[in-house]
Amino acid sequence: MGRASSTRRAFLGSSALAGAAWTACQSPAPDSEPAPVAGSLGAPVRRYGERSPFEKGVRGVRSTQTPEAASSRTPLDETFGIITPSALHFERHHAGVPQIDPTNHELLIHGLVERPMAFSLDDLKRLPSVSRVHFVECSGNSGGEWSPAGAPSVALSHGLASCSEWTGVPLRVLLDEVGVQPGAGWLLAEGADACLMQRSVTLEKAMEDGLVAYGQNGEAIRPEQGYPLRLILPGWEGNTNVKWLRRIKLTVGPQYVKDETSKYTELMEDGTAWIFTFEMDAKSVITRPSGGHTIPSPGFVEISGLAWSGRGKITRAELSTDGGQTWSDAELQEPVYSRAFTRFRLPWRWDGSEAVLLSRCHDESGYVQPSRAHLIEERGTKSAYHCNRIKGWRVAADGSVTSAEA
Amino acid sequence: MRKLRIHKGLALALLAAQALAAQTYGLGRPVTAEEAKRADVTIGPEGRELPDGRGTAINGAQVYEVRCKECHGEGGVGGDQAALIGKPEQLRESPPIKTVGSFWPHATTLFDYTRRAMPFEEPGTLTADQIYAVTAYVLHLNGIIEESFELNRETLPGVQMPNRDGFVRDPRGTSAKP
Numbered sequence: 001m002g003r004a005s006s007t008r009r010a011f012l013g014s015s016a017l018a019g020a021a022w023t024a025c026q027s028p029a030p031d032s033e034p035a036p037v038a039g040s041l042g043a044p045v046r047r048y049g050e051r052s053p054f055e056k057g058v059r060g061v062r063s064t065q066t067p068e069a070a071s072s073r074t075p076l077d078e079t080f081g082i083i084t085p086s087a088l089h090f091e092r093h094h095a096g097v098p099q100i101d102p103t104n105h106e107l108l109i110h111g112l113v114e115r116p117m118a119f120s121l122d123d124l125k126r127l128p129s130v131s132r133v134h135f136v137e138c139s140g141n142s143g144g145e146w147s148p149a150g151a152p153s154v155a156l157s158h159g160l161a162s163c164s165e166w167t168g169v170p171l172r173v174l175l176d177e178v179g180v181q182p183g184a185g186w187l188l189a190e191g192a193d194a195c196l197m198q199r200s201v202t203l204e205k206a207m208e209d210g211l212v213a214y215g216q217n218g219e220a221i222r223p224e225q226g227y228p229l230r231l232i233l234p235g236w237e238g239n240t241n242v243k244w245l246r247r248i249k250l251t252v253g254p255q256y257v258k259d260e261t262s263k264y265t266e267l268m269e270d271g272t273a274w275i276f277t278f279e280m281d282a283k284s285v286i287t288r289p290s291g292g293h294t295i296p297s298p299g300f301v302e303i304s305g306l307a308w309s310g311r312g313k314i315t316r317a318e319l320s321t322d323g324g325q326t327w328s329d330a331e332l333q334e335p336v337y338s339r340a341f342t343r344f345r346l347p348w349r350w351d352g353s354e355a356v357l358l359s360r361c362h363d364e365s366g367y368v369q370p371s372r373a374h375l376i377e378e379r380g381t382k383s384a385y386h387c388n389r390i391k392g393w394r395v396a397a398d399g400s401v402t403s404a405e406a
Numbered sequence: 407m408r409k410l411r412i413h414k415g416l417a418l419a420l421l422a423a424q425a426l427a428a429q430t431y432g433l434g435r436p437v438t439a440e441e442a443k444r445a446d447v448t449i450g451p452e453g454r455e456l457p458d459g460r461g462t463a464i465n466g467a468q469v470y471e472v473r474c475k476e477c478h479g480e481g482g483v484g485g486d487q488a489a490l491i492g493k494p495e496q497l498r499e500s501p502p503i504k505t506v507g508s509f510w511p512h513a514t515t516l517f518d519y520t521r522r523a524m525p526f527e528e529p530g531t532l533t534a535d536q537i538y539a540v541t542a543y544v545l546h547l548n549g550i551i552e553e554s555f556e557l558n559r560e561t562l563p564g565v566q567m568p569n570r571d572g573f574v575r576d577p578r579g580t581s582a583k584p
Contacts, residue, residue, distance in 0.1 A: 065486055066526065095523060106435070110442035117434040126433055179428050188448055195523035196447060247445060255450045256512050258519035262504065265573065271497040273509075275573040382502050 059088055060155045068096035068194075071138065073159025076306065077287045082133065082333065082341040084162035086217045091224045092138050092160065094259070095194035098244055102228040105192070107174075107212065111250035114179030121228055124214060127169045132211065132234070133340045135308045137161035137280050139237035139264055139385040146387050148372065150403040154290040157391055157403070158283075161308070163341035164225075166232045167215030171206045175250075184250040188257075189231050189242040199240045200254035201233060201278070209234050212245065235310030235339035236278040237385075239264050266383035274383070280310035282369050283388040284317055284344070284361035295399035298352035303330070304345045309363035313337070316362040317344035323356035323392065323404070330359070338364075355395040356404045372406040449518035453563030456517065460558040461539025463546035469536045470543050473525050482506075482547045487526070490544050494569045507548030511573055513565035517541045517557075538562070 057078030064070045071092040074084055084090075091097075102121045110116035119127075141160035144151040151157035184203055191197040201210075211232040214221060221227045226243030233240050239259060254260065254276065266274040284307035289295055303321075307314045313336050318327040330344035344359070361369045370378075372389040392404030449455045461469075470482075479485030482505075492508030506516055521537050523529050532540070538557040545551045551565060 069526070095526070095529065108437060108442065108445050110437065110446065114428065116437040116439065116442045118437050119434045123433040123435075127431055173431075174434075177429050177431060177434060190447075194529050196529075198448075198522070249446065249448055251448075251450070253450075255448055256515055258510075258515055258523075261512070261515060261573070262506075262510050267497060267502055267504070269498070271494060271572065273497075273573050274576050274578075277576040277578070279578070281578075382497075382500070 057088065059090065060153075060159055069094050071140075071160060073155045074162045075155045076159055076161075076285070077154050077290050077293070079287075082163055082306070082337075082343050083217060084164060084341075086164065086219070086222045086225070089136075089162040089164060089216075089222065089225055090138065090160045092140075092238060093193070093224070094197055097223050098193050099223065100192060100228055100244060105228055105246065107229060107245060108247045109174060109178045109250070110247075111187070112181040112184035112252070113175075113250050114181060115177075117178050119174065121214065124169050124212065124229070127173055129167055129169055130211070131165055131167040131215070132232075133163065133165045133337045134232060134234045135161055135163040135280075135339065135341050136232070136238050136241050137283075137308070137310075139239065139277070139280065141238075142283070142387040142389075142391075143384055145372070145389050145391060145406075146376075146381055146384070148405050150391060150406060151291070152403050153292045154285055154287050157291070158285045158306075160238070161283075161341075163306075163308070164216045165218070166211060166213040168211045168213030168229075168232070171210030171212055171231075172208075174212060174248075175203075175207065180250055183252055186251050186254050188247075188249045188251060188255050189240070189245060190247040190249075191226070191242045192244040192246040197242060197244075197259065198255070198257045199242055199260055200251070200257065200276075201236070201240050203250070205233055205236065205278070233278075235280055235312075237264060237280055237310075240278060264385060266379065266385050269380035269382060277386060278310075280308070281386060281388040282309035282311065282314070282361050282363040282367050283307070284314075284359040284369055285391050286319070286357050286359050286393055289357070289395065289401045290393050291401055291403050293401045295350055295395060295401070297399070298350050301348050301350050302345055303348045303357060304343065305330075305359050307332075307342045307344055307359070307361035308340065309361070309365075309367065310339060311367060312339065312364040314342040314361050315364050317342070318360045318362075319344075319346045320358040320360075321348060321355050324358050324390075327360070350395065352397060354397055357393045357395065358390055358404075360390050447518075447522060449514055449521075451512040451514055451563075453514045453517075453559065456514070456559035456562060457534045458559065459534030459538050460556050461535050461537070461542050462556050463539070463543040463551070463553045465535075466539035466541070466543025466546070469532070469540040473532065473536075474540060477526065482544060491547050494572060497569070497572070505548075506544055507550065507568060509569050509572070511567055511570050513541070513545060513550075513562055513567055516544060517562060 057075045059072035061072045074090045106118040108118045138160035213232045229245045230243045286305035288304045307317045317330045320327045330346040333343035375389045394404040477487040482490035490506045492503045492505035496503035496508045542557045
């Protein structure tokens, strides 16, 4: 006992900065002064934590007749760093969130394999695992940015993207276990939701960095994110990261299922459509300050935002505070992970006059985030998905922030 | 004869040993071909996996009336959910009209998606005959097949969709520039 309390005193003494706040919640040690302010007892320990009731950030949900086939958006301006809290990870479901008992759930791998096999959660958790930080982004994210006006807030403009640390078994391990037959070039991944959501993806990607994930941000994947098992294909459009994963079939070619033909394809002006547009192009957005915010007074404001690319690491984020006339390199938060949110920051002193804030990112493949005009020159205005144009925020003289016309 | 049997046994044992050796971890449950087939609801564009059954647009109209019309509208248009009828020319309109008739490249996909995911609130409740019939009805409304044309596992894969050649592989490549 004596030893324990002396250890605690030593710890308190060594963290002078935290000391004031820390001592307020501790019963005083016998040899210390009474606390400078009288306090009442706080809440007791609890088994599963919740955030402070003063924090109000929630996912954005639009009213719809079919909330089971809908989306909710991450309030990116309410998140810090690069990890999205699991409870705020965006959702896109096509037939609701199934409730799955993991003891009754298996992953079947069959088709062009030597040995069709089924893996239970217990099997999967015994196999070699990896944890990796990756974004998942719906390819419909930023769809409103095809218009010159753009969406009024960062949740509405970019909130169909989130970033987590995912833990699971490399898909390559499982494919080696079942033995892929020569001639297999694709695989069909299927979820256990009511519509048995399916997508065809290439065997090459599966072997390169596909992950059969059961963990998200240190705990089991949330039901909305695919509990107990989902596919993670780093950098590929969200819909291919099949949730509630229950079956993988090795095939020669793609199956041309509904969600890779009638949806998640990009229509060009001539009426043809791009199909199997898997990689998410590099994108960035300023999250603070952003639409809906008000800067209370002129003076120092840190500009902060997120950049990500489906083709690897973000290498550079440039910011402009004058609508693109001049640009400055923002600082990238280390470490920078491949195919993950990358936080950028730039100190700024707002002089109280109107300003237009823009961000533009580069990735390690050499790709540079395009302007709206540049994107439309390449793809027209009908493709709906995969809009990654530069987004601007206008700061008015009264400090209010709105979407800047592009 | 006896010697031959031993050789066969040896060969089988060797094959089994090779198969085992290829597994590194020995975890997971072997699944028989029959079990895998039961779980396999995939229907590819060639339609090899299509089930037995048949239907025409004539019986499909009744299925549509009861199970589809509420969301997809009278005659496949005007409902709260996706319109089903259209022509590829409409892909060039603003906004483009993307429907089964104007956009979908394979008829098999309509059968597969209806079987897996429709009706929205009760997926998996239509029989194979009902799915062939309602597929025929939607294709007929699009002017793709005759009203009396029977869809079954032999005929459905042969149905040519108007926008069959409308898709091109992602031309961005892995090092696309803006």
